[in-house]
Ligand SMILES: O=C(CO)[C@@H](O)[C@H](O)COP(=O)(O)O
């Protein structure tokens with residue numbers, strides 16, 4: 001399994017230190033939540049923060065854009081050093097075109113789907129994406145409760161990948177902890193975003209171990 005700590009729950013006054021801390025603890029990606037105050041009721045990290053973090057880690061920067069009409073900002077995130085850009089299917093009328101814009105930047109392209117959005121909305125583009133991010137909470141904030149009804153979507157995405165020889169990774173985001181990760185893993189997720197569980201832990205190494213233990217039961 002791959003673990004992508006969300007720096008939304010990090011100490012924003014010490015981001016360099018926080019990124020180095022997760023790298024040392026065994027993170028596979030740095031998950032960066034970009035919120036625009038329109039698509040979601042919160043305002044967070046933009047391309048300038050991605051650019052500021054880039055020299056301080058070798059980890060891939062996994063940028064989750066919670067931005068209405070993300071087309072306008074895709075080039076700026078790519079230029080800032082994003083390795084993966086994921087955009088919400090709910091945030092654009094032109095999801096196919098927006099995914100192509102990301103691919104034009106020669107970086108990995110992901111589509112994100114909210115808990116209340118049917119899988120049918122992204123079926124036509126599943127052959128075009130490198131990653132499908134299944135939101136397991138409603139986007140906007142860290143520290144929310146994992147929504148169990150999202151598990152069926154993860155299972156179906158895994159089946160669709162097998163049947164159609166698609167190559168996307170399945171990422172889950174929201175409410176992931178030592179208590180919930182095993183259900184998402186069993187359903188078929190490959191990459192696990194965790195914010196408050198990792199940054200809220202008194203012992204970060206132990207938090208990583210507890211998440212990875214789900215693979216060994
Ligand atoms: O995209 C989001 C929230 O919208 C996430 O990436 C959160 O940052 C996850 O936080 P936890 O639920 O793990 O605390």
Ligand SMILES: [Fe+2]
Pocket residue numbers: 006031032033064173193
């Ligand atoms: Fe996220």
